[in-house]
Amino acid sequence: MSAEATTPGGTARERRVHRKDVLRLRQLGRAAVFRSTVRGGLPDAIEHVAQAHRRHHPRADLDxxxxxYLLAESAHRGQFRKSGEPYITHPLAVTLILAELGAETTTLTASLLHDTVEDTEVTLDQVRADFGDEVGHLVDGVTKLEKVDYGAAxxxxxxxxxxxxxxxxxxxxxxxxxxxxxxxxTLGVMRPEKQARIARVTRDVLIPLAExxxxxxxxxxLEDLxxxxxHPEEHAGARELIRRHGMGPDPLAEVAEAVRGVLREAGIGAxxxxxxxxxxxxxxIRLKRGDLGPYDYGRLLILVAEDADCYxxxxxxxxxxxxxxSEFKDFIAAPKFNLYRSLHTAFAAGSGQVAEVLVRTQAMHRVAEAGVVALGDPLRGGDGESADDGERVDPTRPGWLSRLLDxxxxxxxxxTFWTALRDELAQDREITVFGEAADxxxxxxxxxxxxxxxxxxxxGQAAHACIGARVNGRLATLRTVLRDGDTVHLLLAPDGSSSPSPEWLEYATTPAARIPIRRWLDSTQAAGAEPGTERVAPAGPGATAHPGSRRRPEEDPGEEAAAIVAAAPEAPVRLARCCTxxxxxxxxxxxxxxxxxxxxxxxxxTAVxxxxxxRAPLPVSWRSGSVGCRVTLHAEALGRPELLADLTxxxxxHGAAVLAAEVEPPRDQRVRHTYTLRLPDSAGLPRLMRAMRRVPGVYDVTRAARLQS
Structure with a gap:
């Protein structure tokens, strides 16, 4: 996992941080090369890590x-990075990052060992035997697959x-x-084209995952790097703006002092x-607002003790x-899907300039900065006790991650996976929708x-049979865009009586939908539909069947077992769509x-x-009265809310699969619905028509019999 990089820097703060990191790396490198002495049971090389770890976990066992460290240093001995630093400085630096974020001991242990299985003779079994299954799982999880085995994949x-x-x-x-x-x-020693490739993957995958x-x-x-x-020119321009802004006193300092005075008078410790x-x-911000104002280079962060203090x-x-x-947002009452909790607001302060403010508790701040790292061991609850029933305590698991894993x-x-992953991660916000059923x-x-x-x-794949939905109690098409808080009831046709349409790909946005739809369509195409026939696709209310057919519209090839022509027993038989x-x-x-x-x-x-x-008519007889059939029905009704939902x-x-549906504009408070249906048993048609007539507002249901243009 080794790579090297350009150094950030522009602002004085960035340069100080970078010099501090470089100094640490040199110290770690010297300690590693000279096989550092052990003081208080710890090698000098991991003293920085231990100090950072103790700040978050004072009673942690560092054994x-x-x-x-001793295993990693021994295993990586003699290996060097392209910068010339001993390779051990990389796992040490990674572990230091995690320690400063507040990661617990198991994570830091695995971090020190994260490249050993990939780059040395240490085996995963050895890691498990020496450090336990949890550390082994973490090391295995970050170990890259070999290009010699997988190639470009x-x-x-x-x-x-x-x-x-x-x-x-x-x-x-x-x-x-x-x-x-x-x-x-530390990417700077790489070729420019390799830097760009790694940066693009970081932008498309790692940064969204960090978010x-x-x-x-x-x-x-990562975003700045x-x-x-x-975009080196734009980066340099933004850095120059920050540099110029930092040459004088920060205008927000006066505003911050005024806020401190207000909170002191109110007795709020902050x-x-x-x-x-x-x-x-x-x-x-510059792209959004144009010229930057004096308060646009930063925000006020107010840290308090309790949730009530935030409000x-x-x-x-x-x-x-x-x-x-318009700038107020309450992410405490409604946290973001990535655990973030804070109050956001803004107020006018001085010459009409607007100052932005974040308000959160110290605990919220730790999570806002470190996210799941600050949660500690997901196998345990916040008090250190094992979670009930062995369930992992991880609020991110039920949402985007579960969807991605599915x-x-x-x-x-x-x-397909790589493209779908980038598409999934490109969605930076989420909504929550609810089902009507209690379960x-x-x-x-x-x-x-x-x-x-x-x-x-x-x-999942059972959604192939979806024919529509009811959103907030109203019938909706499958292309309906959902909003946060919507209640959705999905309508499924009987098994095997409905299937995806190519049009679904036009309004499916998630890989969880697009991948199975595409696979079903590809498999159907590979199976080889008979030339000159149509695959009938399901449609939501107001939609029509897939028009990509070469056969005449008044014919239906789906039930040619259904009727016999005595004068031509071998001839293909098709049921006319005009009269079904x-x-x-x-x-x-x-x-x-x-x-x-x-x-x-x-x-x-049409026959008349x-x-x-x-045209000479041919005598036709039915093979059986109990066969599947396709039929078009007209329902005449008085217009009213939820009529479409009740009819559907x-x-x-009654087991009817809706192949197409159309609702004509109301006239004199009357409306006409037309449904093209597939029934598993033609004998059930009279019962279905009676059930439709019993729907309140419906005064007539008839079979279609219209001239074709």
Missing amino acids: ALRRA AEPETFRKMLVATGSDVRVMSIKLADRLHNMR RLGVQSVKTE VFAIL EVVIRPRHVLSVHR ATLGELHTCFTPVV WQRQAPDPD AGPLQLPVGATCVDAAYARH PVPPDSVRGFAVRGGAVTVHREDCP RMAAAG EALAA
Whole structure:
């Protein structure tokens, strides 16, 4: 996992941090080369790690860290990075990043060993035997797959392996993020094209993962490092703006002091600090607002003791300053999906300039900076006791990660997985929708998700049979975009009676929906539909069947076992769509091009017209009265709310698969619905029509019999 990188820097703070990191690395390198002495049971080389670890975990047992370092140093001895530093400085630096974030001992132990199985003679069995199964799981999770075995698929399959391991323990991804951060910090010795490739993967995959896991401090530094590599001119411009701004006193300092005075008078104990924006953030604000004002280079961060103090602080700010109401967001009452909790607000201060403010507790601040790393061991609760029933305590697991783990199983092709992963991670916000049934738990979906996405998130491949949905009590098409808080009831046709349409790909936004839809369509195409026939696709209300057919619209090839033409027993038989005949209708057939026979009801206007034109009708008999059939019905009704939903439920209750549906505009408070249905048994048609007539407001249901244009 070794790589080297350009150094961040521009602001004085950045240069100080970088010099401190370089000094630490040199100290660690010297300690490693000269096989550092052991003081108080710890080698000098891991003293920085131990000090950072003790700040968060004062009573931690450091023996595992000592043993892990000794094994890693011995295993990596003689290996060097491209910068010339001893290789051991890399796992030490990664472990130091995690220690400063507050990671617990098991994570730090695995971090020291994270490259041993990949790059040395140490085996995974040895790691498990010496340090336990948890450390072994973490090390295995971040160990890359060999290119010699996987070729070009090595990188996507490595990420798939890490994500699967993260599904059972998020600490795997914590180590990977720290590993990538150190590699990005030291990427400068690589060729420019390799720097750009690594930076793009970091931008598309690692940064979104850091965002989802709430590791904000890692995310922001990665963003600046990627920004410097992929957009050097814009990065330099933003750095220059920050440099010029930093040449004088910070205008926010006066505002911060005024806020401190307000909170002191109110008796609220608080720490008020100026939180500078990082380089990419300054660039984004500049693109959004144009010229930057004096308060645009940072925000006020107010840290308090308790949740109630957050709201008390907010009240004082809004009382003593002029708030900008549109900027208020309450992420305490409604936390972000990545665990982030804070109050956001803004107020006018001085010359009409607006100061932005973040209010949070100290505990919220730790999670805001370190995300899941600050949660500690996901095998245990906050008090250190084992979680009930062995369940892992990880609030991120039920949402985006569960969804990702579900769809990746259906993407065996590495390219499909890699593309779908980037698409999934490009969605930076989520909504929550609910089911009507008591046992239908909430679903987390990306912003812009539709009913199709909800169907596959809820039902997996069983969603192939989805024919529509009811959103907040109203019937909706599958393309309906869902909003946060919607209640969704998905309508499924009987097994095997409905299937996906190519149009679904146009409004499916999630890989969990797109991958199974694409696989089903590909498998159907590979099976080889008979030339000249149509695959009938399900449609939601108001949609039509897939038009990509070469056959005539009045023919239906789906039930040619259903009728027999005595004069031509071997001829293909097709039921006309214009009148949708079913047993025991009186029918007659007409020969069409290609030697097939189209069967019409005797009173069908199309049949009457063809007979009047001199076409000779052929006698037709039904094979059986109990066969599946396709039929088109018209329902005449008085318009009212939820009429469409009630009719659709009546259809579903009688096993009718809706192939197409159309609702004509109301006239004089009357409305006409047209449904093309597939029934498992034609004998059930009269019962279905009676059930539709019993729907309140429906005064007539008739079979279709119309002239075709």
